[in-house]
Amino acid sequence: MQKIAKKALTQLHLDLGQDNFSCRICKFCGMSYAPGEENDERMHTAYHASLLQGVRFMGWQSERVVRRDELGGRILLVLPSDSAAHLKKVKELSNLLEDQLGLVNGWLLSIPCKVYLYVAASKRVVGAQETACGVRVIWVSVEARLQGIASKLLDVARSTFVAGYVIPRQDLAFSQPTEHGRKFAASYTGCSSFLVYK
Ligand SMILES: [Zn+2]
Numbered sequence: 802m803q804k805i806a807k808k809a810l811t812q813l814h815l816d817l818g819q820d821n822f823s824c825r826i827c828k829f830c831g832m833s834y835a836p837g838e839e840n841d842e843r844m845h846t847a848y849h850a851s852l853l854q855g856v857r858f859m860g861w862q863s864e865r866v867v868r869r870d871e872l873g874g875r876i877l878l879v880l881p882s883d884s885a886a887h888l889k890k891v892k893e894l895s896n897l898l899e900d901q902l903g904l905v906n907g908w909l910l911s912i913p914c915k916v917y918l919y920v921a922a923s924k925r926v927v928g929a930q931e932t933a934c935g936v937r938v939i940w941v942s943v944e945a946r947l948q949g950i951a952s953k954l955l956d957v958a959r960s961t962f963v964a965g966y967v968i969p970r971q972d973l974a975f976s977q978p979t980e981h982g983r984k985f986a987a988s989y990t991g992c993s994s995f996l997v998y999k
Contacts, residue, residue: 827849832844853944854944858918858924865883872948874919874922876917876919876920877918877920878917891918894918894926895931914937916929927945928942928945930954930955934998935998936958939975951985951989971992971995972996973986976998
């Protein structure tokens with residue numbers, strides 16, 4: 802996966818040459834912060850945990866649950882016509898993924914997408930898939946990997962994207978896959994020459 806450069810938004814300090822000024826760049830999440838600065842530390846802890854453990858999510862009163870699984874997780878579908886509060890959460894998550902994947906800010910939601918969220922029993926979104934005419938992004942938090950969550954998201958999307966029709970695995974198209982994503986797509990679709998769209 803591509804490591805991101807430090808994010809302009811997260812630079813809270815100007816280095817004006819103070820003697821004791823020190824900024825650290827986290828090797829895991831790529832964020833730069835000043836150790837010992839309360840605000841910086843807090844922002845870094847939250848950002849870091851989102852990538853590692855998923856994004857905190859307390860649930861919505863009216864959720865569109867499309868599947869529940871044996872791990873106590875559930876998959877929610879969010880549509881472009883949903884309430885502003887729901888779309889705000891999707892945007893927050895999209896921004897995080899864009900940062901991590903080195904995508905242009907705003908690209909993921911620049912066209913109307915159906916978004917599938919995997920919410921774990923830990924009350925965190927640990928997997929997400931955004932889909933338009935193909936899979937725009939699919940993501941699983943670091944600690945939630947190797948549990949089949951990406952496959953579950955794709956299975957649900959294939960059977961709920963068009964009413965009354967299950968899209969065959971090999972008909973799925975993926976956008977800008979990373980190396981890791983490429984391997985996953987090949988194994989999921991069963992063909993190394995899976996469809997790619999721009
Ligand atoms: Zn970090």
